[in-house]
Amino acid sequence: MSTTQSVTPELKKWLREQLIAGQSSVDLVQSMVKAGWHQKVALEAVAAAKLDNWFKPEEATPGVPEPDLRRGGCVLDAGDRQVQVLMVVERPRVVVLGGFLDDLECDALVEAARPRMSRSETVSEVQDGSEVNMARTSRGMFFERGANDVVSRVEARIARVLNWPLENGEGIQVLHYQPGAEYQPHYDYFDARHASTASILKRGGQRVGTLVMYLNTPLRGGATTFPESKMAVQPIKGNAVFFSYPTPDPSTLTLHGGAPVLEGEKWVATKWMRQGRFA
Ligand SMILES: O=C(O)CCC(=O)C(=O)O
Numbered sequence: 001m002s003t004t005q006s007v008t009p010e011l012k013k014w015l016r017e018q019l020i021a022g023q024s025s026v027d028l029v030q031s032m033v034k035a036g037w038h039q040k041v042a043l044e045a046v047a048a049a050k051l052d053n054w055f056k057p058e059e060a061t062p063g064v065p066e067p068d069l070r071r072g073g074c075v076l077d078a079g080d081r082q083v084q085v086l087m088v089v090e091r092p093r094v095v096v097l098g099g100f101l102d103d104l105e106c107d108a109l110v111e112a113a114r115p116r117m118s119r120s121e122t123v124s125e126v127q128d129g130s131e132v133n134m135a136r137t138s139r140g141m142f143f144e145r146g147a148n149d150v151v152s153r154v155e156a157r158i159a160r161v162l163n164w165p166l167e168n169g170e171g172i173q174v175l176h177y178q179p180g181a182e183y184q185p186h187y188d189y190f191d192a193r194h195a196s197t198a199s200i201l202k203r204g205g206q207r208v209g210t211l212v213m214y215l216n217t218p219l220r221g222g223a224t225t226f227p228e229s230k231m232a233v234q235p236i237k238g239n240a241v242f243f244s245y246p247t248p249d250p251s252t253l254t255l256h257g258g259a260p261v262l263e264g265e266k267w268v269a270t271k272w273m274r275q276g277r278f279a
């Protein structure tokens with residue numbers, strides 16, 4: 001063969017499939033060499049196929065909130081501050097953000113929420129409305145959208161970083177977990193089988209994304225866990241975990257929970273984002 005071997009689209013496709021099927025790069029290079037390819041060409045072709053298999057942000061699902069990661073930025077411009085991109089996962093779609101809130105914002109949210117906390121409720125599975133649920137042993141409250149200056153500032157930041165209209169966001173919810181308290185794994189979208197879902201969906205449609213912001217750092221425990229992908233995000237003050245789910249379906253792998261707090265306490269603020277305007 002000549003030294004100007006060129007890799008055909010068919011070969012690229014085959015390499016990508018082999019990599020997805022679990023073939024090692026070394027084995028693939030060896031089989032290409034056996035088939036007459038120059039080692040250098042084979043190495044480059046396999047490396048290119050590996051890159052092709054990596055998640056391409058421009059192919060992100062439309063119709064859900066999503067930070068702009070197209071240019072591989074490690075830091076996002078949130079308007080009034082720079083937010084760090086700490087981890088990016090394709091499926092479930094999870095992005096961990098660093099420095100989303102500053103310490104003063106975290107403290108202000110906790111202090112504004114503290115006098116208004118009551119035992120958290122979840123949407124009732126049997127009747128219209130919500131009820132106290134043993135799976136959720138935290139205490140919580142909701143801020144109306146734009147409830148105070150800090151809430152407004154944080155809501156504007158969320159809309160900008162996640163490219164999602166502020167009007168599609170529910171009011172921020174603050175949760176407080178004492179030692180032993182947890183939020184057992186659940187999906188944030190509304191389950192079509194529940195009696196109350198039809199009336200909930202009239203206000204802005206389904207939830208399609210969640211941002212959980214950590215308002216303090218517990219001493220031990222309290223991670224946000226994604227059991228299906230065996231992933232845990234540690235709750236560090238000021239950081240946030242974002243995840244999205246284009247369909248209200250377990251295939252999104254967005255089952256998640258708040259692991260029990262083992263020592264200290266845990267405060268989070270959650271913003272749920274709807275498909276349409278949440279009025
Ligand atoms: O506390 C956590 O880490 C998770 C909170 C959560 O799942 C929610 O607010 O929907």
Ligand SMILES: [Fe+2]
Nearest residue numbers: 186187188256
């Ligand atoms: Fe949740």
